[in-house]
Amino acid sequence: MKHAASHRMQGFTLLEVLGALALFAILLMGVYSGVRTATHTVRSGEAAIERVDQVRSAQQFLRRELAQARAVPLAHTDKGDPIYFKGDAHELRFVAPLPGYLGRLGPQLQALKLVSNGDGTSRLEASFALMPPDGSAPKSLGDPEVLVDHVRDGTFSYRSPDTADRAGDWRNAWDDVRAMPRIVRIVLQLDGTSTWPELDAPLRVDAAAIQGQPADLLQGLQRKTVQ
Template sequence: MMRSVRGFSLMEVLAALALLTIVLLGVYSGIGTATRIVRSGDDAIERMDEIRSAQTFIRDELAQALVMPYGETDDGDVLVFDGRAQTMKFVAPLPGYLSRMGAQLLTLALVDDGRERQRLEVTLALIPPDGGDPQPLGEPEVLLRGIRKGGFAYRGMDDQNRPMDWQDEWADHRRTPLLVRIHLDADGGVAFPDMVAPVRIDASASRNGFFSGRGTRGPVIR
């Protein structure tokens, strides 16, 4: 005897398709969420690497700062360190093969990048051995983009050898500060911790005879 075979009704087929659609949508949503999480994690790691690289470069260069005048003020005083709220200039050797060109003038600057953002960039210039004006080396290199706001501050010793408060501008261009603080409010969901970097050179260098008064140009031997 042959048994009658009962198939699926139209309602059962539609219900199964609806259930399958819901399951597929859930799977697709889960995959999309996982992809976004992975991409966000990759972006955060990349941003952390950018911030770490910028901090390392600045810290290393400040640690190698040289008491080497690179110019003169209008009054004839030598320029050794020029520190302002948005720019910083000093002389230091570069790492690796770049140091073969000798000490160079580094200019760190916070530059308007549009859309109410700034970028941190460095400009290099060779210091001629004859005491001439520094010669720029190519275009500025960007260390970090996507900065909402930021600034530099400086701290050193006063004439009575007492610690000074943090200053937005380093007034005595003839000597270096003891410490440089860098504050950057960066995009990307990764904080740029306030960095306080020591400057290797003694801040009282200009008062201890490393170079004398006005009109001195060129390298100074310690």
């Protein structure tokens, strides 16, 4: 009996304590790893959702503004001919009213441009300038707004209006002063796993209509025949 009582009073050996500490440390490492993985998953999910929202908002903005493009000259050629729309593979300009209270300022010169980030990616920027009624140079309304960032590659293309003989063709640049494109296509390849659905934004106004040429003023609307 004395021997058993003496053994219980001795407590744990050093090896037993070290073993318990090692098991506890392994348990803590497992818990930390699980928390870290869960946190990373949550952050990745939030980033993916934010990216999807950014893409959706950018596409809605582009569709709305391009649909509201007006046949208002943004510049003139050396011969004095009005330029209603100007675009190439990475930049385009047109005139349209801005939504909400900003639209009360009148037509705005809007520019969409792919700008390099310097790291192999680009960002799609939108800039706005007020068109003074006296015909003076447009006045910037502030710094450009980033619509979509981290773009690996991107291009703009333009479809010409249909004619009685054939459908319009796609072009990599638009420099026709007599008309505006029928559709603007914006194709982007985003960095990461996010995707950019191909965007075809129709323009409804035909600049040729205000020049006395036989063309439809509203290109994108179906006409109804009156019986």
